[in-house]
Structure formats: structure tokens, C-alpha cells
Amino acid sequence: xxxxxxxxxxxxxxxxxxxxxxxxxxxxxxxxxxxxxxxxxxxxxxxxxxxxxxxxxxxxxxxxxxxxxxxxxxxxxxxxxxxxxxxxxxxxxxxxxxxxxxxxxxxxxxxxxxxxxxxxxxxxxxxxxxxxxxxxxxxxxxxxxxxxxxxxxxxxxxxxxxxxxxxxxxxxxxxxxxxxxxxxxxxxxxxxxxxxxxxxxxxxxxxxxxxxxxxxxxxx
Ligand code: NAP
Numbered sequence: 001x002x003x004x005x006x007x008x009x010x011x012x013x014x015x016x017x018x019x020x021x022x023x024x025x026x027x028x029x030x031x032x033x034x035x036x037x038x039x040x041x042x043x044x045x046x047x048x049x050x051x052x053x054x055x056x057x058x059x060x061x062x063x064x065x066x067x068x069x070x071x072x073x074x075x076x077x078x079x080x081x082x083x084x085x086x087x088x089x090x091x092x093x094x095x096x097x098x099x100x101x102x103x104x105x106x107x108x109x110x111x112x113x114x115x116x117x118x119x120x121x122x123x124x125x126x127x128x129x130x131x132x133x134x135x136x137x138x139x140x141x142x143x144x145x146x147x148x149x150x151x152x153x154x155x156x157x158x159x160x161x162x163x164x165x166x167x168x169x170x171x172x173x174x175x176x177x178x179x180x181x182x183x184x185x186x187x188x189x190x191x192x193x194x195x196x197x198x199x200x201x202x203x204x205x206x207x208x209x210x211x212x213x214x215x216x217x218x219x220x
Pocket of ligand 1: 006007008009029030031033046047048049050051052054055070071072074075076077078079081133
């Protein structure tokens, strides 16, 4: 089959590998947020389609028979576009969605529904590991009393708007002991993150559990 995978996460790359090995003609689509994405089996295209109509046009021009949404659970726009585009192009849509992390007995989670709620629940003068993408950081600039440790894969193009912060470049470790070291070295008192699920970003949650550090967890 000619398959288009909307990807951008580890699971999507694994899925592409599996489908290519089965003999399908697979194209993975990335938004282009990461400067040097890891190699993916099959074809890769990078950049937005130009909304629903652009995606429909891509599907039709390339004779795509199956669309798979394997994007990050918080990438809501592209998932909504995929639903509409698959209807308009009259092709099947498969949705692969990661399960959220489940709170364990020793976890100190404060579960909130929005970024704004997360911001308002940060205690005064806290030291926060802000584990969010670049596009969500601006909202936290009003918390001038707070120190933010911000981790990003690539150097941001513009200076972060946070008055008191440190930038940590690179991906999170999958080993909780490494994450614990990061939390200790930066005297982190709380973590702010989203309930992304998956294994890639879970080690910080395990480290927080081990250190009994509260996590302000933004729910799905
Ligand atoms: P989003 O808000 O849902 O999408 C915004 C726009 O970016 C879409 O309308 C689309 O532009 C383009 N886009 C998004 N994903 C695309 C893809 N896979 N291929 C081509 N265009 C795409 O998405 P987002 O939250 O910015 O996430 C962007 C990408 O990063 C996704 O692929 C996602 O899987 C990955 N990612 C996101 C997060 C996160 O925290 N949100 C974390 C890890 C990885 P057009 O309308 O022009 O088509």
C-alpha cells in the first residue's frame, strides 16, 4: 500500500520501519521542528502541508491509500486535520495514540488541565524543570519570581523570554539516575510537564518519584 505516516515521534519511526519491512511504500511526514531528525526507513517529507486542503492535495497527488496519524498526543492541530483530510480524500485513517502515564503510589503529582493552570500552581520562588516545547514557554514569562531550567533538543532561534532561566541542550536521558543528577545539580523543586506517555521522557518522572519532587502534570 501507499502509506503516509504523520510522525515526529519515536513510535512513528518504528512503525515506518515495520511497514517498509512488510513491503509497503511508506512516506513519513515531519513538521520540521527538529534540525537533525534521526534517519527513518522509507521516504521522508518535511514541513506543513498548508492545512486540511494541502493535506488532501498531497494525498491525492501521491495516490496515498492509507493515512496513519502517529503524532505526539499534544499535536492536536495536525490530528484534527488528518481526520478531516481523510474524509475529504476518502481514504482510511488509522490513529495510533500513546497511552498516558499513570500515577504511581509514590508519585507527587498535581494534575492540571491547562498550561495556565500549571503556571498558576507553581509555588512562589520555585526552581522548575520546565519540560515543554519552545512554543509553550512564553506563557511562563510572567512568573518572574521563578527559576526555570528549560531543556531543548536544538538551540532556540530567539532568546527565551524568561527572566531567570538556564537552557539545557539535548534530549532527556532514558536513565532516571541521569535525570536525578540534573534535578539535583539545578536544585529543582518542581517539574512542569505534560502527560505525553511513552518511554522517551519518562525517566524524569521516575527521578522525581525517587526524590519526592512534586510534578505539575498537564493532563491530556
Ligand atoms: P500541531 O500543533 O498539531 O500542528 C501545527 C501545524 O504543524 C499543523 O497544522 C501542520 O501544518 C504542521 N504539522 C504538524 N505535524 C506535522 C507532521 N507530522 N507533518 C507535517 N506537518 C505537520 O503540531 P505540534 O504540536 O507543533 O507538533 C509538530 C510535530 O512535532 C508533530 O509531528 C508531532 O508529532 C511532533 N512532536 C510534537 C510534540 C509536542 O509536544 N507537541 C512533542 C514531540 C514531537 P499544516 O497545517 O501546514 O499542514
